[in-house]
Amino acid sequence: MDFIDESEVSFSRKVKEVTLGHWKLSPKYQTISDGSILRELEPLLFSLLTYFIKHNDRIVSRQELVEEVWKQTYVDDNAINRAISELRKVLKSEKQRSQVIKTHYRKGYSFSLDVNIIYFDTKKLEVTESNQVSEEKPELTVPKKLPRKTPHFKIKVPILAGLLLVFSVAVASYYRLTPVTSEVEKIGTITAASTLLSWKKGTSFTPQISKSFNYLAYSFRDANASGIDLYIKDLDTLKEFKVAENKADIFPIGWSGKDELFYQLIQLSDQPICEIWKVNLAKNVTDAAHEKLFDCQSDEIISADATTDGTSLLYTKYNYRGRKDLSAIVSRDLITGNEFQVSSPNISTYGDYYLKISNNEDKVVFLRSHALGTKVFLANIDGSDQSEILELNYYINSISWNRSDDSISWLNVKDKKVNTYSFNTQQVASQKVESDYAFDNTFGLQMVNNSRAVVATDYLDTNILKLDLSSPDFAVSSYSNTDMHETYIAPFHFQDAGVYVVGKNSKSIWRLVDGARKKVLSLSFTDLTGIEVSPDDKMLLVSRPHELLIYSLDNYTLMDNIKFDGVVKSASWPLLNKLLLTYSERGQQNSWFYDLEGRNLVKITNSLIKSAEMIDQQQLLLFDDKEQIQLMNVETGESTDIGSFSDTSTIKWTADKSYFYYTNDGKTVYRMSLQDYSDKQKVTELHNKTILKLTMANYSEMPALYLTVSELKDNLLLDLTFEKSVH
Incomplete structure (x- = not known):
């Protein structure tokens, strides 16, 4: 294992000033002042000074200055001597009489002043998507391997x-x-x-x-x-x-x-x-x-x-x-x-x-x-x-x-x-x-x-990708082609279209048809766990932990609100009058049908089930607490084991009538034939992205698999102090 010294002091715009003895250095304006004198530093002298500040605890060799400040393989000794001499002159005043840069014979130079860094008040900073900082409007957005498979x-x-x-x-x-x-x-x-x-x-x-x-x-x-x-x-x-x-x-x-x-x-x-x-x-x-x-x-x-x-x-x-x-x-x-x-x-x-x-x-x-x-x-x-x-x-x-x-x-x-x-x-x-x-x-x-x-x-950007299952190379493309935070998607059944969820701290539903995007519904809550389109493409199901909301896809008005005492972990709409739920109550998580006409729950199995999905009118795929995948006939109750994932703690999956699609590493998507369980094929592999969810498209004429993915982005590390508010 390598242990590498990465000593560093940054002079970005988040640093307001650096005090050096009687001097105050402004990194933003590249000036120094002792209260009476204000001097502007030319670029070479500023770079030289900041390098000495960064390494003020040791002797800096001349060769190091050549490589790190001049960033060349060779610099004439006279050029180095002149630069050091100019910097010493700049740092000398009536208030700062002592020598600031000391020469060590045949070794190099050292910086003799104590250094103190003063930061801008971060509440006055704005961080934009490009990570550029301004000192005006306070607008800093802050949302568990990467990221965790559960919300915890x-x-x-x-x-x-x-x-x-x-x-x-x-x-x-x-x-x-x-x-x-x-x-x-x-x-x-x-x-x-x-x-x-x-x-x-x-x-x-x-x-x-x-x-x-x-x-x-x-x-x-x-x-x-x-x-x-x-x-x-x-x-x-x-x-x-x-x-x-x-x-x-x-x-x-x-x-x-x-x-x-x-x-x-x-x-x-x-x-x-x-x-x-x-x-x-x-x-x-x-x-x-x-x-x-x-x-x-x-x-x-x-x-x-x-x-x-x-x-x-x-x-x-x-x-x-x-x-x-x-x-x-x-x-x-x-x-x-x-x-x-x-x-x-x-x-x-x-x-x-x-x-x-x-x-x-x-x-x-x-x-x-x-x-x-x-x-x-x-x-x-x-x-x-x-x-x-x-x-x-x-x-x-x-x-x-x-x-x-x-x-x-x-x-x-x-x-x-x-x-x-x-x-x-x-x-x-x-x-x-x-x-x-x-x-x-x-x-x-x-x-x-x-x-x-x-x-x-x-730390994350979340987006939806579309994987074309009809193309020989399983081509992957961006679904909505925007920079917005996109999470859940619900494809339609009878056209190549769908709705999807946008937003982090405030969420909304958008519709995408023939490349045209439109915001259709603003949500007053943020704890939704999924969306699904009804089999006839007329209704939209929005899932929350304790309730299911049903909206009209014509005018997006709320048509029904179904409350639960337990917790709805996931919900889909495979049959016109039945919802398929993974539902937890009193510590037991099972697969259930919810009858929309009778407005009651019907348990499908007594096994502990993590997730479930119907692939046709009769067959149901179940993923249980032992990481086993079972294919079950809902009419006869007969089930067949089709695979085990006990060697991994993370699996995201979906299925159609022919294949079981899954990822167990968050990077690679595989598919396994439901007719021949030994037939396993790599579909795609993503780099620098993590797959959060797989969603199967319902439109049979253009088969597709949607991938909700996250990608790491630059972020900040902050020390927060909670102080009593003064009004």
Whole structure:
């Protein structure tokens, strides 16, 4: 593994000024001022000065200046001497009399002034699609392998460091009470002030600040890179260091109290690799030794937290009960390698995806996903006295303890609120956050404490591609040819046309016919889970977790609203009077028909079903909880196994009368004949895109497969401070 020094200070327009002794440097205008004198720097002197600032902790050789400032293989010595002399003159004044650039005989030069970087107030910045920054209108958009196969992305966050106080034993009497399900107390409004933490052009993920607040660890992918690298940033000096491994993805997963960083290395190939590593940064980042701890079994990003002494690691262990995508909390002794299980999630959930040890290290709080959001559990650090304390109808990215361990805090990204649950009152205090950022579109949000969070902002573009199944080479083209955020698509049955969903934080339905696009319906909600056109092309079905909405395709008026007590995971419209649902109620997820005339549910199978799709009037394809695909005759109830995907935790699929189409790596689409299950064929392979959903076109004269895909884009890494609003 290569450990590469990537020390860097950027002078983009997000940096307001740099103070150098008595001087203030403006990167935007390339000027310096000591309050009395204002001097404009010519390009060479500005480049030379900024390079010295970037590397102010060491001697810079003349050859390095030739290669990095002049960017040539050879520069005459006299040219270098003149430039250094001119820069010294520029940096000398009545206020700044001392020598700024020192000469080291036969070694090079060093910069002698202390450097301090001052940033623009990010609330006054606007980030456009081209990532250009202006200082006028505040407009910054912020939405879980890449991206996660479910809406729940496993992200880890370090514990708040500080004075450790004894956790009162009297709190234990509260743990058996009914979980809180609503926010009962509102205590005002706060604002989110931001500081830019990284300005490299690329995509940042999963930021984590150490418990000492000395370091920031985060993952980063350059657009041209083959893998995702791990960056470690010294928050005092602002220097960065990179850990890279060829074609591997590396993610920070937790810290100990001794500045030990635990990270995960994932490599997806014919023989997948998952490894947990550790590096101790307490003394020297550059020369710190990296140590492999153990192998893991996951293509998901693990969540972890360590005790202060670094001898025990609690982490989310996947492949629980034989389910690739199911995780439980496990405690591992890093000296002996022994493990014991802390939590036992139900197999019908997606398991426990995040954990945080209390400051006093006697308790652990962990998050479990359920059909509509998150359940919060509290237990002793050994897993005993475990109880559910919160059930929320939205997803939590991370959670933190306060210093005295008498409350926990998290960010409700859905409603932009900082929430704090008190163990003493068993109530949730809620503070509304005034911010330009849409926190629900992030690829990593660490709740450091109730007044601070670190966030990697919006990172994905989502679009729809059309794959022509009638062409010999399965030609792929853009569906709507726009830059808008496109997600679900519902093709028509009797013409080459369809409707699709556009938007992130506000959604609408658009119609595309013969190349003409038209917005036909604005939606007042954002939690839709799919759309489908009726078999006669007259109605549009819009799915939400607890209801199905039916609109007329003539005038887009609402015709019907069907409510459910359980959760609708997916819905299609295969028969004129019947909807096909994957429906979850009381922890059991099955396949059902919903009779539109009788307005009742009819269970199709007693097996636990993840997804289902009808391929004709009688045959139904089922994907069960064991990752088995079954072909079932709905009239006779007979079923046939046609394939197993137990070796992967991710599969997206659809089907027509002849083929089963699927992707199990998010990149390659295969099809398998329903008449000859051994007949497998690669349909297409995408590069730099991830497939989120496959949708089969219904128009038989022009067979097509639609791919909803995501593509990484440049984003920002921000340190947010929540402050009381002043009105």
